[in-house]
Amino acid sequence: xxxVGATIGILGxxxxxxxxxxxxxxxxxxCHVYSPEKESCAFEVVHAYTCAAYEDKDALAGFADAVDVIxxxxxxxxxxxxAFLSKRKPVLPDPKVLxxxxxxxxxxxxxxxxxxxxxxYAAVSSAAELHAAIEKIGLPAVLKTRTLGYDGxxxxxxxxxxxxxxxxxxxxxxxxxxxxxxxxxxxxSVIAARTAGGQVECFxxxxxxxxxxxxxxxxxxxxxxxxxxxxxKRVATKIAKAFGYVGVMxxxxxxxxxxxxxxxxxxxxAPRVHNSGHWTIDGATVSQxxxxxRAVAGWPLAKPLRxxxxxxxxxxxxxxxLDTAHxxxxxxxxxxVYGKGKPSPRRKMxxxxxxxxxx
Amino acid sequence: xxxVGATIGILGxxxxxxxxxxxxxxxxxxCHVYSPEKESCAFEVVHAYTCAAYEDKDALAGFADAVDVIxxxxxxxxxxxxAFLSKRKPVLPDPKVLxxxxxxxxxxxxxxxxxxxxxxYAAVSSAAELHAAIEKIGLPAVLKTRTLGYDGxxxxxxxxxxxxxxxxxxxxxxxxxxxxxxxxxxxxSVIAARTAGGQVECFxxxxxxxxxxxxxxxxxxxxxxxxxxxxxKRVATKIAKAFGYVGVMxxxxxxxxxxxxxxxxxxxxAPRVHNSGHWTIDGATVSQxxxxxRAVAGWPLAKPLRxxxxxxxxxxxxxxxLDTAHxxxxxxxxxxVYGKGKPSPRRKMxxxxxxxxxx
Numbered sequence: 019x020x021x022v023g024a025t026i027g028i029l030g031x032x033x034x035x036x037x038x039x040x041x042x043x044x045x046x047x048x049c050h051v052y053s054p055e056k057e058s059c060a061f062e063v064v065h066a067y068t069c070a071a072y073e074d075k076d077a078l079a080g081f082a083d084a085v086d087v088i089x090x091x092x093x094x095x096x097x098x099x100x101a102f103l104s105k106r107k108p109v110l111p112d113p114k115v116l117x118x119x120x121x122x123x124x125x126x127x128x129x130x131x132x133x134x135x136x137x138x139y140a141a142v143s144s145a146a147e148l149h150a151a152i153e154k155i156g157l158p159a160v161l162k163t164r165t166l167g168y169d170g171x172x173x174x175x176x177x178x179x180x181x182x183x184x185x186x187x188x189x190x191x192x193x194x195x196x197x198x199x200x201x202x203x204x205x206x207s208v209i210a211a212r213t214a215g216g217q218v219e220c221f222x223x224x225x226x227x228x229x230x231x232x233x234x235x236x237x238x239x240x241x242x243x244x245x246x247x248x249x250x251k252r253v254a255t256k257i258a259k260a261f262g263y264v265g266v267m268x269x270x271x272x273x274x275x276x277x278x279x280x281x282x283x284x285x286x287x288a289p290r291v292h293n294s295g296h297w298t299i300d301g302a303t304v305s306q307x308x309x310x311x312r313a314v315a316g317w318p319l320a321k322p323l324r325x326x327x328x329x330x331x332x333x334x335x336x337x338x339x340l341d342t343a344h345x346x347x348x349x350x351x352x353x354x355v356y357g358k359g360k361p362s363p364r365r366k367m368x369x370x371x372x373x374x375x376x377x
Numbered sequence: 378x379x380x381v382g383a384t385i386g387i388l389g390x391x392x393x394x395x396x397x398x399x400x401x402x403x404x405x406x407x408c409h410v411y412s413p414e415k416e417s418c419a420f421e422v423v424h425a426y427t428c429a430a431y432e433d434k435d436a437l438a439g440f441a442d443a444v445d446v447i448x449x450x451x452x453x454x455x456x457x458x459x460a461f462l463s464k465r466k467p468v469l470p471d472p473k474v475l476x477x478x479x480x481x482x483x484x485x486x487x488x489x490x491x492x493x494x495x496x497x498y499a500a501v502s503s504a505a506e507l508h509a510a511i512e513k514i515g516l517p518a519v520l521k522t523r524t525l526g527y528d529g530x531x532x533x534x535x536x537x538x539x540x541x542x543x544x545x546x547x548x549x550x551x552x553x554x555x556x557x558x559x560x561x562x563x564x565x566s567v568i569a570a571r572t573a574g575g576q577v578e579c580f581x582x583x584x585x586x587x588x589x590x591x592x593x594x595x596x597x598x599x600x601x602x603x604x605x606x607x608x609x610k611r612v613a614t615k616i617a618k619a620f621g622y623v624g625v626m627x628x629x630x631x632x633x634x635x636x637x638x639x640x641x642x643x644x645x646x647a648p649r650v651h652n653s654g655h656w657t658i659d660g661a662t663v664s665q666x667x668x669x670x671r672a673v674a675g676w677p678l679a680k681p682l683r684x685x686x687x688x689x690x691x692x693x694x695x696x697x698x699l700d701t702a703h704x705x706x707x708x709x710x711x712x713x714v715y716g717k718g719k720p721s722p723r724r725k726m727x728x729x730x731x732x733x734x735x736x
Contacts, residue, residue, distance in 0.1 A: 044712060045714060065420060303709045317702075325684040325732065346676055349682075355381055357405050368405070375662065
């Protein structure tokens with residue numbers, strides 16, 4: 019259990035690290051950000067940071083010496099970096115979770131082993147296997163690289179068998195997974211937090227709308243039945259427990275209708291604070307970022323309560339960040355600029371949250 | 378009008394500067410803190426700071442060069458410092474406001490000149506004048522130094538005429554003001570924000586309870602009539618306009634009953650974000666800190682709306698900061714540790730805010 023005044027090291031210097039640091043400060047916790055990017059936007063809000071490569075052992079050792087516990091803002095922390103740091107200071111969530119979530123196939127197999135439903139999927143490591151997988155799963159389907167994909171990168175949609183070979187070539191023959199298209203009613207997510215002692219708190223089920231494979235809008239409450247909401251939270255809790263997870267994770271799910279009732283299929287797990295949980299900064303009595311810091315510090319979690327009758331989070335992608343003047347004038351709206359400098363297309367540059375007070 | 382990415386300089390490195398910086402970050406505004414105290418808690422949350430005396434012209438010049446606009450977290454900025462900086466960069470609120478609020482007598486005379494009611498008062502610059510003032514105002518009364526007093530420092534209560542000379546000696550014969558004791562129903566405050574263009578937004582009237590001359594608890598809604606609330610906001614707005622104020626100010630008032638109706642008497646003006654506005658971080662759709670940064674940046678103010686049916690802010694004074702474990706477990710409660718290190722008696726070390734969601 020960290021004392022007030024302790025220092026949490028964060029691997030990664032993007033907006034998630036930035037918002038983690040901003041949430042840590044009121045708790046009296048210091049943050050030390052480690053990132054290889056000179057222009058890391060998280061550097062701006064902390065007293066201490068290290069700008070060095072993830073392979074730089076000297077820098078990593080110095081970083082480990084300077085902090086009390088280490089966490090990360092992204093799931094693609096190199097395994098060797100995590101192992102090196104683990105020998106020096108606690109790394110939370112446990113790096114074994116990274117191994118489970120960095121590879122889509124390993125992740126899906128793991129979820130399935132817990133008896134949790136996912137979209138149909140099959141491993142693909144050759145063009146021949148792709149055709150066999152299509153045979154098994156049917157079309158349309160999505161071919162995805164097993165590792166390093168996000169926000170629609172490393173994906174190819176296959177509508178007809180004749181498109182299969184082109185898709186395989188487009189992903190350059192790296193190990194892939196074919197996922198069956200799910201006819202879903204809506205996309206939702208659950209942001210769950212777990213402490214080392216086993217306390218779990220889930221935020222309210224969030225409804226998400228994507229645009230061009232990037233999260234566009236998150237809304238709470240989600241338009242789902244209370245039974246579905248309970249099921250979604252149960253699933254997230256089960257995964258967090260199975261992982262022995264410490265911190266905040268996001269579980270993306272599809273809501274499907276089977277025999278008249280809504281059910282969830284798990285789509286993806288993010289072993290970190292998650293974009294669909296950004297609404298909690300302004301729309302809940304505790305934010306996902308604070309929950310993560312509490313868990314990593316070994317502190318109790320707060321019971322999250324929504325503020326307002328409705329909360330909506332809208333991502334500002336690319337040039338959309340240039341229109342802050344518009345958002346500053348909207349009622350009940352909080353602006354979050356990530357401080358990433360010049361916008362580039364498809365890049366998450368900020369978000370806004372609107373809260374409708376009342377019940 | 379500042380652009381996103383601009384830098385706001387803050388004079389003073391205490392908790393108010395810290396919370397201003399934490400509010401600036403999501404707006405995409407950088408902060409540069411200037412403070413002579415090596416252990417300034419605001420240094421922890423900013424990328425850039427200057428640790429130097431307020432008389433250090435070289436350091437001040439470098440600070441002015443590094444920022445786009447300058448503001449302050451405390452009213453006792455030396456006049457010469459403010460004048461020096463004003464020649465280099467805009468200082469907001471205008472330093473003339475400092476001159477009006479650093480001296481209790483000048484402040485009271487100014488408020489009275491606006492036709493706004495205050496407690497009865499008189500200038501005291503000798504023991505003889507003190508006796509004349511007691512004659513005029515009556516007892517009990519409070520003798521206060523005209524400058525540099527806060528949180529009950531520089532004050533002496535006078536219950537009987539025989540205590541007058543001791544009170545005068547206790548304050549060491551510096552220029553004073555004698556203030557009549559007000560039989561008030563409650564103490565309230567209005568946090569008002571004003572832009573250079575004249576937009577004014579007041580937060581809801583806040584009810585305050587002091588303990589040992591230090592703010593203990595702030596609660597919204599205050600137990601006052603809507604007519605009184607309107608009067609209180611009108612008074613705060615009038616003062617902000619008269620000052621040509623830019624930024625957030627706190628106006629402390631007594632609620633008194635005259636001929637059956639509630640009225641306000643202005644007690645004190647703080648030309649800065651104010652302790653009784655801390656509840657707005659967690660309990661409103663915009664915080665006083667964000668409003669101040671918006672005003673100083675030349676951006677529009679947000680219309681503040683309360684979140685929840687009740688909000689309560691409790692200051693953590695001295696050793697009370699050691700019991701964070703207690704507060705982390707309270708429902709709907711946000712902890713704010715200022716990071717000031719070892720607690721000392723009567724020092725504001727943090728606060729907590731509890732929000733009761735609903736309407």
